[in-house]
Amino acid sequence: MSGKKRSVVIVTLGCSKNVVDSEHLGAAFRNGGWQVFYDVEPRKDAVLILNTCGFIGDAKEESVNYILRAEDMRKRGFLSQLFVIGCLVQRYRQALSSEIPQVDGWYGVGEEEALLHTLGVVAPSGHFRLPSTPKHFAYLKIAEGCDRHCAFCAIPSIRGHFRSETQERLLREANELAAGGVKELILVAQELTYYGHDRAERGALVRLLEALARVDGIQWIRLHYAYPHDFPPELIEWMAQEPKACHYLDIPVQHINDAVLSSMRRSHNRAQTIELIERLRTRIPDVALRSTLIVGYPTEGEKEFRELLEFVQWARFEHLGAFTYSEEEGTYAAQHLHDCVPQAEKQHRYDELMRIQQGIASEVRRLRVGATIPVLVEAKMGDNLFVGRTQYDSPEIDGEFHLTTEGKELAVGDMVQARVTDVLDYDLQGQLL
Numbered sequence: 001m002s003g004k005k006r007s008v009v010i011v012t013l014g015c016s017k018n019v020v021d022s023e024h025l026g027a028a029f030r031n032g033g034w035q036v037f038y039d040v041e042p043r044k045d046a047v048l049i050l051n052t053c054g055f056i057g058d059a060k061e062e063s064v065n066y067i068l069r070a071e072d073m074r075k076r077g078f079l080s081q082l083f084v085i086g087c088l089v090q091r092y093r094q095a096l097s098s099e100i101p102q103v104d105g106w107y108g109v110g111e112e113e114a115l116l117h118t119l120g121v122v123a124p125s126g127h128f129r130l131p132s133t134p135k136h137f138a139y140l141k142i143a144e145g146c147d148r149h150c151a152f153c154a155i156p157s158i159r160g161h162f163r164s165e166t167q168e169r170l171l172r173e174a175n176e177l178a179a180g181g182v183k184e185l186i187l188v189a190q191e192l193t194y195y196g197h198d199r200a201e202r203g204a205l206v207r208l209l210e211a212l213a214r215v216d217g218i219q220w221i222r223l224h225y226a227y228p229h230d231f232p233p234e235l236i237e238w239m240a241q242e243p244k245a246c247h248y249l250d251i252p253v254q255h256i257n258d259a260v261l262s263s264m265r266r267s268h269n270r271a272q273t274i275e276l277i278e279r280l281r282t283r284i285p286d287v288a289l290r291s292t293l294i295v296g297y298p299t300e301g302e303k304e305f306r307e308l309l310e311f312v313q314w315a316r317f318e319h320l321g322a323f324t325y326s327e328e329e330g331t332y333a334a335q336h337l338h339d340c341v342p343q344a345e346k347q348h349r350y351d352e353l354m355r356i357q358q359g360i361a362s363e364v365r366r367l368r369v370g371a372t373i374p375v376l377v378e379a380k381m382g383d384n385l386f387v388g389r390t391q392y393d394s395p396e397i398d399g400e401f402h403l404t405t406e407g408k409e410l411a412v413g414d415m416v417q418a419r420v421t422d423v424l425d426y427d428l429q430g431q432l433l
Contacts, residue, residue, distance in 0.1 A: 007035040007046040008119075009079070012132070013063050014053025016188050016224070018086060019132060020141040022051045025112055026130035032121040038132040042070075042079040047119065052088035054158060057326040063088045071102055083107065083115060090158045091330075109159055110144075128173045136376065136413035137184035137395055138177045142170055142208065146190035147198075148227070150254075151265040151332040152294065152325065155190055162191065162198050167208050171215070178217035183413060184246075184376060185218055186394065191227040193235065206234045213244045219415055220376070222246040222394060228253055229267035231276050240283050246391040247284050251276070252292035256311040257304040260297055265332060270311075277315055288392035290319035295353060296346030297325045298337040305349050312356060318364050319398050320357045324350050365399070365423045368392075372433065375401045377414040386410050390428065399426035408432060 008029050012022040026036045042048045048070055052063035067084055074082045081104045089096065090108035097106050107115045113123050131138055145160040146153075174185060187209075189195065196204020212221055221244050226235075228251050239245045255261050258269050268276075280287050293312075295305065312320065324346035327339045375388040378400075386403045393399050403410075403418055410416065410432075422429040 005033060005035045007037065007043055008049060009037045009040055009042040009046050010049045010051065010132075011039050011066070012051045013066065014051070014055065014059055014087065016139045016186070017141050017190075018051050018053060020129075020139050020188070021086070021112065022049075023129045023132055025049065025051075025116070026132065027128060028112075028116050028121055028123050030130050031124040032116075034121070036130055042073065044078055044080075046079050047081045047083065048074075048079045049115070050082070050084045050086075052084060052086040054086070054088035054091045055154065056323065056328065060088060067096075067100060067103070071100055074102070083118075085111065085115060087158050091154065128169075128176055131177070131180065131182070133395075134378065134412065135181040136378070137186060138182045139186045139188050140170060140174060140177070140212075141165070141188050142192065142195055142205075143189040143198075147194070148191065148267070149265060149332070151263065151337070152297070152328065154328045154331050157330050159190065162194055164195050164198050164201075164204065167204070167211060170208060171211055174212055174215050174218065178215050181217075181413060183218065183415065184220040184222060185212060186222045186224060188224045191225060192223055193226050193231055203232070203234065205232065206238050209235075209238055209242070209245075213242055219244060220246050220391060222248055222391075224250040224394070226251050227267075228273055228276055233279075236280060236283050239287070247287045248290070248392055248394065249280065249287060250290040250394075254292065254294050255297065255300070255304075255308060257300070257307050260299050260304050263299040263333075263337070264294075264297065274311075274314075286392075288318040289315070290321075290394070290398070291315075291317050293320065293322045293353065294325050295322060295349040296341040296343075298333065298340050300325075300341065309353060309356060312353065313360070316360050316364055317357070318361065318392060319394075320354075320361070321397075322350055322353055322357075361426060362423060365426070365428060368420045368428060369423065370420060372417055372419050375403055375416050375418045375430070377403070377410045377412055377416060379412060380410070388416075399428065402427060402429045403432055404430075405432040 010022045012018050029036050053059040070082050073079055083105045085107040089106045093106050116123055143164045145162045146156050147162045149156050253273050256270050327334045373390050377386050377388040379387045381387050384405050388401045390401055417433045418430040420428050420430045
């Protein structure tokens with residue numbers, strides 16, 4: 001034996017919650033003496049671990065295609081072993097293992113320790129994360145699973161019941177990340193606003209946020225995936241008053257028509273949604289709201305879709321994602337509703353919705369021209385030109401800030417003041433002050 005370190009390549013597909021899971025695995029391998037690489041082409045002697053998504057059709061197709069490509073690479077000797085983990089395995093383990101028996105192991109949600117055991121690695125007791133994101137930001141997953149059981153969603157059957165992580169562990173993790181240079185914490189879960197409810201701890205989310213704001217080095221705290229029903233008013237007050245709170249909130253409303261929302265088994269209705277948005281915009285006038293909508297749901301006709309478009313024009317979301325409805329086996333909608341909207345009509349509705357939203361996003365961004373705002377520097381693009389983000393934009397899914405500096409050098413992770421001078425599609429342009 002040469003004593004050469006073994007190498008593992010961890011490739012993550014899907015959401016930011018999967019990113020956190022992969023980073024916990026990465027920490028275990030590094031503590032075990034392995035070389036760890038993220039999201040790169042595997043080396044000949046490397047073990048490849050593919051962390052999959054199984055949420056909707058496009059994500060499942062991406063995961064399956066990557067498995068097939070990786071298995072072909074394994075056959076040709078470009079990697080030593082292939083293991084597949086995560087949501088896709090949780091849903092389709094038996095079918096996948098029958099169709100692709102050459103994969104060395106299949107591990108579902110929560111089976112990371114079994115995978116580590118297979119490879120002779122002991123899960124660490126103290127070191128939590130080996131970040132795969134750029135040094136200046138990191139995701140903090142505060143809970144696992146979901147209790148909502150929306151009609152279209154398979155997450156509860158994949159990830160299980162809602163389980164809050166302890167504040168003690170989250171604070172240790174946040175302090176570790178901050179010590180490594182993280183300045184922005186992005187809190188993620190299937191539903192942030194339910195944090196602590198599984199342990200009958202009302203107000204636990206705000207108490208956690210208050211504690212995280214006291215972590216040295218953290219300058220921004222961003223919130224993703226806040227369910228609109230029973231939204232805690234104290235959370236709005238925390239966002240309005242805490243200097244480290246990004247004035248940014250991701251609230252997936254999915255639809256606005258009451259009949260569609262009821263059919264989706266959502267707990268909120270039109271009036272509650274509008275009232276929440278009004279409260280947020282009144283208390284935090286510069287808040288940037290992100291949301292998600294589904295078009296082409298089985299009970300959405302032309303009238304319901306037009307109501308959705310009118311709502312989008314009223315709400316003026318700074319950021320909006322949309323999906324065409326896809327029937328997911330095992331969900332309430334798949335079992336009780338007929339997927340009656342033709343795919344061509346779904347796509348037509350999606351295109352019309354996003355055309356309207358593109359105009360809204362441009363108009364909203366143009367309102368920031370002339371303002372002076374903090375910018376977190378993310379990369380150097382050329383002489384006197386850097387790219388960063390404002391508190392109003394989340395990494396990888398929202399816009400950027402193109403920053404000219406007139407010769408002043410900046411480092412990735414610097415927080416600087418800049419004046420907005422122009423808008424380019426979904427991005428801002430500006431000058432360093």
